[in-house]
Amino acid sequence: MLRLAILNGPNLNLVGSREQHIYGSTSMESYIDSLAGKYPDIQLSYFQSNVEGEMINFLHDCRGNVDGIILNAGAYTHTSIAIADAIASIDIPVVEVHISNIYAREEFRQVSYTAAKAVGCISGLGLQGYALAVEYFLNK
Numbered sequence: 001m002l003r004l005a006i007l008n009g010p011n012l013n014l015v016g017s018r019e020q021h022i023y024g025s026t027s028m029e030s031y032i033d034s035l036a037g038k039y040p041d042i043q044l045s046y047f048q049s050n051v052e053g054e055m056i057n058f059l060h061d062c063r064g065n066v067d068g069i070i071l072n073a074g075a076y077t078h079t080s081i082a083i084a085d086a087i088a089s090i091d092i093p094v095v096e097v098h099i100s101n102i103y104a105r106e107e108f109r110q111v112s113y114t115a116a117k118a119v120g121c122i123s124g125l126g127l128q129g130y131a132l133a134v135e136y137f138l139n140k
Helices: 028-038 052-061 074-078 081-090 128-139
Strands: 002-008 042-048 068-072 094-098 120-123
Touching: 002 052, 002 128, 028 042, 028 128, 052 081, 068 128, 094 128, 120 128
Parallel strands: 002 042, 002 068, 068 094, 094 120
Antiparallel strands: none
């Protein structure tokens, strides 16, 4: 059975209620539940944290436990060399996902420290980006 972890960073616990014109009105919990229903033969785990160190610990804890990671590091995408280093250190393929198109937003959001350590990046396709990342791992 394919084992995938979804890791979301700061403020993504508020998806569905925050800036709906950017992030939509579906809550992350609801979307993760529907994703698990769509892929019943995949073991999906989910973790969200607003704390950089907790995200790094989660990445480390994935070693030996998952086959791939879907990461939306939120604002840490643009600031965290530590999360990028954690991705490089765990030898697990990571697909970076962004709900919004980071390349069509503020200039500082157009830089991703974590994407350089990921196998790929999906940006701007809404919550559907998570399902596309699952499809990548299924077809890998």
